[in-house]
Amino acid sequence: MRSIIFASILGVTLGAGFAMAQPAADQDRPPVFRTEDATVKVVTVARGLEHPWAMAFLPDGRLLVTERPGRMRVVGKDGRVAPPLENLPPVFASGQGGLLDVTLDPDFAANRMLYFTYAEPGDGPERGGAGTALASARFAGTRLEDVKVLFRQQPKLSGGLHFGSRVVVGPDDKLWLGLGERYRRDEAQNLNVHLGKVIRLNKDGSVPADNPFVGRNDARPEIWSYGHRNIQGMARHPQTGPQSGRVWLHEHGARGGDEINIPERGRNYGWPVITHGVDYSGAKIGIGSEAPGMEQPLLHWTPSIAPSGMAFYGGSRIPAWRGNLFVGSLNSFLLMRVVLDGTRVVKQERLLAGLDERIRDVRDGPDGYLYIATDNADGRILRIEPVN
Numbered sequence: 001m002r003s004i005i006f007a008s009i010l011g012v013t014l015g016a017g018f019a020m021a022q023p024a025a026d027q028d029r030p031p032v033f034r035t036e037d038a039t040v041k042v043v044t045v046a047r048g049l050e051h052p053w054a055m056a057f058l059p060d061g062r063l064l065v066t067e068r069p070g071r072m073r074v075v076g077k078d079g080r081v082a083p084p085l086e087n088l089p090p091v092f093a094s095g096q097g098g099l100l101d102v103t104l105d106p107d108f109a110a111n112r113m114l115y116f117t118y119a120e121p122g123d124g125p126e127r128g129g130a131g132t133a134l135a136s137a138r139f140a141g142t143r144l145e146d147v148k149v150l151f152r153q154q155p156k157l158s159g160g161l162h163f164g165s166r167v168v169v170g171p172d173d174k175l176w177l178g179l180g181e182r183y184r185r186d187e188a189q190n191l192n193v194h195l196g197k198v199i200r201l202n203k204d205g206s207v208p209a210d211n212p213f214v215g216r217n218d219a220r221p222e223i224w225s226y227g228h229r230n231i232q233g234m235a236r237h238p239q240t241g242p243q244s245g246r247v248w249l250h251e252h253g254a255r256g257g258d259e260i261n262i263p264e265r266g267r268n269y270g271w272p273v274i275t276h277g278v279d280y281s282g283a284k285i286g287i288g289s290e291a292p293g294m295e296q297p298l299l300h301w302t303p304s305i306a307p308s309g310m311a312f313y314g315g316s317r318i319p320a321w322r323g324n325l326f327v328g329s330l331n332s333f334l335l336m337r338v339v340l341d342g343t344r345v346v347k348q349e350r351l352l353a354g355l356d357e358r359i360r361d362v363r364d365g366p367d368g369y370l371y372i373a374t375d376n377a378d379g380r381i382l383r384i385e386p387v388n
Contacts, residue, residue: 132164
């Protein structure tokens with residue numbers, strides 16, 4: 001069983017350093033932050049986006065950005081925000097639902113394909129409900145073409161909570177999709193539904209023959225792992241070392257118990273039977289923090305930081321950060337830096353705490369900088385640069 005690193009946003013840790021980076025006293029615009037290993041400034045790249053949820057860099061350096069109300073836009077290198085792309089499917093934009101993640105196919109330069117997730121409204125017998133869906137499309141400059149829904153979370157349910165979701169193309173060239181349990185906690189343990197699961201698919205939406213539950217009558221064949229709560233970050237580990245290319249994820253706990261996990265084939269990650277948090281009322285959830293046959297997280301945050309977005313930094317602009325994992329926080333208005341030795345957490349550092357912004361997404365830019373998206377009605381895309 002993996003050892004657990006416990007992190008408190010109050011600065012108390014067991015087995016890991018945990019420090020707060022403060023903005024410099026003489027900061028003006030852009031704000032400057034002194035961190036443990038670098039002094040950085042936060043530059044506004046674009047503004048005027050309505051609750052931006054995810055970013056993906058095009059080969060020419062422009063950005064694709066999703067807005068939760070249901071729009072996808074291109075942001076130019078000059079920061080200009082283009083009109084919404086045409087031909088997106090209908091989106092259930094309510095509560096936490098809306099247009100969510102976007103990622104490019106590794107062969108995007110040749111095939112122009114991308115994948116995106118969204119809360120899909122129900123129809124027919126499911127009218128009034130919603131569920132997370134995954135679609136592919138071809139980027140055609142000002143519109144999406146050949147839009148195809150590859151996966152629909154079942155069942156569709158009423159309410160606007162816990163849709164997840166993130167999607168990455170794994171080292172196996174499969175689509176890995178993280179889903180929330182739609183606030184039906186017990187369903188995360190039910191293999192007959194997609195709620196609270198990691199889904200693994202071929203790029204055409206078909207089920208890989210080597211998925212762990214293929215051929216079982218009591219399980220959905222798309223499922224890779226289960227017992228997850230609300231997955232809000234996924235990233236592939238950089239192509240170095242024994243973790244090369246593996247998919248990492250993080251998920252929200254309730255009141256505490258936010259987790260980082262590495263989803264392994266057929267494994268049960270415990271929610272809601274085990275958790276390191278408690279209910280919002282303070283009541284106990286499940287049977288405790290561990291149980292036979294259920295995985296322990298690589299790291300958990302208690303109290304909760306409400307993590308969102310996740311990226312390994314591989315750039316050269318801030319050498320001391322290279323190989324570190326970065327996670328945005330929605331409720332603590334900060335960026336978490338996690339220093340790793342393999343899967344061991346060496347230390348953590350709270351960054352940008354004085355920025356006073358909900359951070360929804362984090363991406364490693366092709367120019368060597370780190371980028372973040374702020375979750376506001378007047379949201380911004382920000383670039384983190386070193387101060388030399």
